[in-house]
Amino acid sequence: MPSDPALKSLYIQSCYGCHSTGVASAPRSGNQADWAPRLQKGMDVLLSNTINGLNSMPPKGMCMGCSEEDFRNLIVFLSGQSE
Numbered sequence: 001m002p003s004d005p006a007l008k009s010l011y012i013q014s015c016y017g018c019h020s021t022g023v024a025s026a027p028r029s030g031n032q033a034d035w036a037p038r039l040q041k042g043m044d045v046l047l048s049n050t051i052n053g054l055n056s057m058p059p060k061g062m063c064m065g066c067s068e069e070d071f072r073n074l075i076v077f078l079s080g081q082s083e
């Protein structure tokens with residue numbers, strides 16, 4: 001779980017449902033093998049795919065109140081780049 005309480009609540013409300021267990025082959029939170037090919041696209045692509053959606057990933061991961069900075073922080077967490 002993200003250590004920052006605000007980020008943690010966004011993660012639980014919006015991303016956890018799919019990304020904790022890998023629903024519809026979502027890359028699993030903190031799973032390096034799942035994220036390695038994604039990280040190669042670079043943060044800008046990951047951010048724009050998060051905002052616009054990608055296949056079964058809904059636009060903004062259904063977090064309509066999330067800012068671009070929130071998404072950036074969530075992606076850093078999901079991809080295991082933070083603790």
Ligand code: HEC
Pocket residue numbers: 014015016017018019023024025026027038041045046047049050054055056057058060061062063066071074075078
């Ligand atoms: C309804 C399920 C669902 C929710 C909710 C969801 N995701 Fe996803 N996510 C997916 C799936 C499925 C994929 C894989 C899409 C693909 O590659 O076809 C994905 C892929 C991604 C990727 C990789 C994109 C890429 O270019 O490879 C990122 C980053 C991501 N999600 C971030 C988030 C964030 C941040 C949240 C919460 C705000 C979130 N997701 C919420 C299902 C979800």
